[in-house]
Amino acid sequence: MCGIVGYIGNKDCVSFLIEGLQRVEYRGYDSAGFIVMEEDSMKTHMKKSVGKIIDLKKKLKNSDKGNIGIAHTRWATHGEPSIANSHPHVSNNKKIHLVHNGIIENYISLQKKLESKGYTFYSETDTEILVNLIESYYTDDIELATKKALHDVKGTYGIGVIHIDEPDKLIVARLGSPLLIGIGENENYFASDTSSVVAKTDDVVYLDDKEIGIIYKDRVIHKNLEDEILEKNVEKIDIEVQEIEKDGYDHFMLKEIFQQPRTLIDTMRGRILLDEGTTNLGGLKQHPEVYDALINAEKIYIIACGTSWHSALIGEYMIEEYAKISVEVEYASEFRYRDPIITDKTVVIAISQSGETADTLAALKEAKRKGAYTIGLCNVVGSTISKVTDAGVYLHAGPEIGVASTKAFTSQVMALALITVDIARHKNMSFREGYKIVKEMKLLPTLIDSILDNAPAIKDVSLKFKDAKNFLYLGRGFNFPVALEGALKLKEISYIHAEGYPAAEMKHGPIALIDKDMPVVFIAIKDAIYEKVITNMKEVKARNGVIITIASYGDEEIEKLSDYVIKIPDTTNLLMPILTVIPLQLISYYIATARGLDVDMPRNLAKSVTVE
Ligand code: G6P
Numbered sequence: 001m002c003g004i005v006g007y008i009g010n011k012d013c014v015s016f017l018i019e020g021l022q023r024v025e026y027r028g029y030d031s032a033g034f035i036v037m038e039e040d041s042m043k044t045h046m047k048k049s050v051g052k053i054i055d056l057k058k059k060l061k062n063s064d065k066g067n068i069g070i071a072h073t074r075w076a077t078h079g080e081p082s083i084a085n086s087h088p089h090v091s092n093n094k095k096i097h098l099v100h101n102g103i104i105e106n107y108i109s110l111q112k113k114l115e116s117k118g119y120t121f122y123s124e125t126d127t128e129i130l131v132n133l134i135e136s137y138y139t140d141d142i143e144l145a146t147k148k149a150l151h152d153v154k155g156t157y158g159i160g161v162i163h164i165d166e167p168d169k170l171i172v173a174r175l176g177s178p179l180l181i182g183i184g185e186n187e188n189y190f191a192s193d194t195s196s197v198v199a200k201t202d203d204v205v206y207l208d209d210k211e212i213g214i215i216y217k218d219r220v221i222h223k224n225l226e227d228e229i230l231e232k233n234v235e236k237i238d239i240e241v242q243e244i245e246k247d248g249y250d251h252f253m254l255k256e257i258f259q260q261p262r263t264l265i266d267t268m269r270g271r272i273l274l275d276e277g278t279t280n281l282g283g284l285k286q287h288p289e290v291y292d293a294l295i296n297a298e299k300i301y302i303i304a305c306g307t308s309w310h311s312a313l314i315g316e317y318m319i320e321e322y323a324k325i326s327v328e329v330e331y332a333s334e335f336r337y338r339d340p341i342i343t344d345k346t347v348v349i350a351i352s353q354s355g356e357t358a359d360t361l362a363a364l365k366e367a368k369r370k371g372a373y374t375i376g377l378c379n380v381v382g383s384t385i386s387k388v389t390d391a392g393v394y395l396h397a398g399p400e401i402g403v404a405s406t407k408a409f410t411s412q413v414m415a416l417a418l419i420t421v422d423i424a425r426h427k428n429m430s431f432r433e434g435y436k437i438v439k440e441m442k443l444l445p446t447l448i449d450s451i452l453d454n455a456p457a458i459k460d461v462s463l464k465f466k467d468a469k470n471f472l473y474l475g476r477g478f479n480f481p482v483a484l485e486g487a488l489k490l491k492e493i494s495y496i497h498a499e500g501y502p503a504a505e506m507k508h509g510p511i512a513l514i515d516k517d518m519p520v521v522f523i524a525i526k527d528a529i530y531e532k533v534i535t536n537m538k539e540v541k542a543r544n545g546v547i548i549t550i551a552s553y554g555d556e557e558i559e560k561l562s563d564y565v566i567k568i569p570d571t572t573n574l575l576m577p578i579l580t581v582i583p584l585q586l587i588s589y590y591i592a593t594a595r596g597l598d599v600d601m602p603r604n605l606a607k608s609v610t611v612e
Contacts, residue, residue, distance in 0.1 A: 001075040001606040002087075002101040003027050004179075005196045006160040008068045008170050009187025009217050012036075014060065016189070017071040020196035021053050023244060026252065026401040027193070028606030029073035030081035032056045035088045035097045036066025039167040044097070048086045068167060070160040072099035075606050078107070079124025089128045091135035092119055095164050096142070098131040101192055102156035102177040103611055110152065126155075134161065143214050146171050147225050150212075156358075156610070158192050173212040173225075177610060178356055178384060181205045181213050181220055183234060188215045194237050195244045195399060205232045206382050238381055243398050250593070252600045253402030253493070257585050258452055260407050261445035263397040264578070267411040268441055271418055277434030278425040279418040284375065287391035290347075293373040294419075295426045297325050298345035301372075303332040303363045305609065307405040307488065308351040308377075311412035313481035315349070318416055318574045323423035332363035333612070342370040349375045349419075353400055353408035354608040355383020362612070364388055377415050379408050393419065402600045403607045404492045406585045409485065410578045417441065417574055440572045444579070447569045451582045454566070458583050461548060461564045462590035465519050471498035472510055472545075473584070475523035476533055482523055482577045486584030493592040493599045503536040514545040521587070522562070523580045526552040527573055537561045548587075550580050 003024030007013035017034045033048030033056070045064040049056040053073070072087035079085040088097040104110070107126035110133055115121075119132045133152060138145040142163035150157070150173055158177030162170055172179055172190045182189035182197035182204050189197045190213070194204065205220065207213060211230065214221040222230040249255035273280050284291045294300075300319060302312040309331060316327040330340070332350070336359060342348075348367040352360045355378035364374055364385060376389035379397050386392050395411040417437070425434045465471070471490055475483035484500035491498045501510055503522065514520065520540050524533040534557075540547055541561055549562040552570050559565055566583045570576075592599045 001027055001608055001610045002029065002192070003073045003196070004071070004099045004101055004158060004160050004190070004192045006070040006099070006170050006172070006190040007187065008215055009184065010067055011187065012065045013067060013069045014064055016200070017069050018053065018057060019199070020191060021071050021073050023195040024073055024193045025053060026403060026600060027073070027608050028403060028601065029075050031076070031086035032071070032073045033086045033088055034069055034071035035162070036064065036069035037162060037164060037167055038066045039068060042164055042167055044164060046088065048083050050081050050083060050086065068162060068170065070097060070099045070162055070170065077103060077611050078126050084123045085125050087127060089123065089125065089131045091131045093135055096131055096135050096138070097162050098127060098134070099160045100127040100130060101158040101610065102175070104130055104153055104157070105155035106153065130157070130159070138163070142166050142169070143171055143212070146173065147212060147227065150225055160190055168216055170215040171212065172207065172215060174207045175209045176361070176384065179207045181207065181215060183220070186217055188217065188220060190215060194239060198237055198239055198244065199241050202237050203234050204237055205234055208387070235382070239399055244401060251402065251589070253404055253406060253589055256400055256402050256407045257582070257589065259398070260410050260582065261448045261452070263407045263411055264414055264445050264448070266396040266398070267414045268418070269396065272438045272441060274435070274438055274442070277431040277438060279422045279438060281393050281418060281422055283392045283394065284419070284422070290373045290375065290391040294347050294375065295423055296345070297347040298343070300325055300327045300347050300349060301335065301340060301367070302327060302329045302349045302351060303335045303360060303367070304351040305332050305357050305359055307409050307485060308353060308412060310481045310485040310488065311409055311416060312351050313484070314413050314478060314577050315416035315420070317478050318420040319423065322420050322429060322574065323427060325423065332357065332360040336363040336366050340370070342367065342372045344371065346372045347375060348372040349377065350385055350389060351377040351412055352385050353379045353395070353405055353412070355380045355385040356608045356610050357385070358610050358612050361385055361388065377412055379411065403602055403605050404489055404588070404599065409581065413578050414441070420574065437572055437574070440575055444571060444575060447571060447579055448582055451568050451579065455586055458566055458586045459590045461566060462587045463594050464564070466591050466594040468496055468517070468519050470513065470518055471496055472506070472513070472518060472520045473498060473500040474503040474506055474520060474536060475580070476503045476529045477527065478573055478577050479523040479525065479580050482580045482584065483521070485581055486521060486587070489585055489588035490591065492605060493588055493597060493602045494595055495597070495603070496591065503533050506536060507539065511539065511543065514540055514543045516544045516546065518545050520545045520547050521584070522547060522549045524549050524551050524558060525568070525576060525580060526555060526570065527576065534561065550583050
């Protein structure tokens with residue numbers, strides 16, 4: 001969702017701000033804007049546009065220069081995408097400018113208070129209320145006024161503020177929305193996402209909740225809202241510029257699909273103990289209390305949203321079957337408002353690629369409030385969820401830019417398999433079985449390579465369905481969540497209506513939809529329930545449905561029942577979703593690109609959903 005970027009130094013920062021915004025385009029947005037100020041003349045230049053950053057660039061004039069600036073991409077929540085609603089917002093006296101990620105929940109009461117003092121509002125946003133609240137506290141110190149205003153705020157924020165009478169500093173603060181400060185030589189930056197600053201510096205300071213940064217050209221002062229000075233660590237960014245570029249691929253999504261052999265190696269690195277037939281997860285073991293609670297848990301909740309919720313479902317199948325612990329998977333948005341039963345034998349695992357999803361974070365906080373141990377499976381290092389949880393497993397899949405999650409999904413499934421083996425080996429799983437699974441894990445990258453080598457054939461099949469109106473995805477067991485994920489991928493980027501079902505459930509409704517125009521994708525690999533899936537395929541064929549099957553190499557029978565077959569190699573049951581999902585990711589990609597759609601930034605979607 002929204003992204004923010006800022007600069008203070010001796011150089012003109014317009015191009016940095018624009019590039020910084022382009023780096024966070026992937027998060028999803030519908031308008032953008034910036035303001036820059038020239039320190040000497042105190043002149044300001046503001047530009048805003050609805051639509052893409054390229055439209056903002058078109059509005060640039062040579063006179064748009066400044067050595068201090070703040071910029072923003074907005075994903076509309078309060079008020080439609082419009083120039084008036086886009087950021088930066090300015091206070092009534094035109095002196096304070098502000099960019100804001102997050103939501104001010106008590107904006108109505110604050111607005112009334114400010115209106116009674118004579119303030120007028122020109123947009124429908126909660127942010128305009130915040131900038132005027134700061135003005136209402138201002139005497140001669142923007143830092144002090146910002147702190148006072150933030151004491152009144154309920155909600156979430158990552159903000160950047162400038163005051164035109166104090167051109168030597170930028171003020172930033174965070175509560176619940178990511179914010180980091182990049183440290184340069186006689187220049188400093190801030191951003192909501194490391195990718196905005198990675199081309200400029202490796203040194204960053206991550207702000208924690210209720211912290212404020214006063215950023216000058218040559219120094220940064222960190223404080224909490226109570227005005228106490230804080231000593232913060234400067235950390236090294238662990239990503240390279242090339243990781244956030246397309247590397248010759250047409251789209252980030254395609255690059256990320258093809259990266260999966262490598263990203264899985266990164267997820268496994270140092271975590272497999274082949275000789276012991278088990279796994280080793282440092283982020284869990286370093287917290288013995290949490291680790292013990294996990295191994296001895298009577299109940300595990302896994303909470304997540306979107307694609308992460310699908311990997312959670314696979315985790316449920318894995319943990320129940322191999323580690324024999326009862327697992328319940330919940331949409332985080334439901335969990336947070338229910339009254340789930342949590343005892344001292346309950347562990348809650350939150351899965352989130354971004355580590356910032358508002359519902360997952362809130363559900364996690366609710367679980368902690370009720371006394372559960374919490375574990376995070378996140379991809380983004382230093383993300384809010386990774387900080388809030390008691391222990392965790394990083395995915396190490398590298399930055400995922402395509403809005404439709406691909407490599408993070410396979411790494412999540414891998415991380416869940418690593419956890420499953422670890423718990424199971426403390427319990428009933430034999431060395432022989434553990435060894436077999438971890439050995440298969442190591443083979444997966446090569447197996448994925450062989451599926452990716454077949455991409456041209458998968459593309460040919462996909463193109464036959466580019467004009468389809470509906471799709472059905474069916475799978476059973478470990479591959480039922482993969483069917484859900486295949487359907488989600490297709491609707492996210494191709495806007496074709498698609499549904500995923502457990503194959504047998506088809507008889508209870510979806511079968512009514514089947515006719516010659518309805519492509520049905522079956523995941524029918526040779527496992528214990530293969531014969532059952534074959535029966536379901538016959539039911540579809542009897543109604544003239546068009547069948548595309550993801551099948552095992554060497555399965556000749558399946559050809560007779562299917563219109564199109566995509567063959568993949570086999571692995572052990574619990575790892576099979578990591579292979580079966582790959583052709584489904586490719587099918588979505590090829591159909592969406594054939595329809596001429598922007599697969600990396602599909603309409604209305606955001607990469608990181610930081611609002612409820
Ligand atoms: C958004 C993204 C999805 C993602 C979901 C959960 O909807 O578009 O790709 O699966 O959020 O995100 P998370 O970062 O928590 O995994």
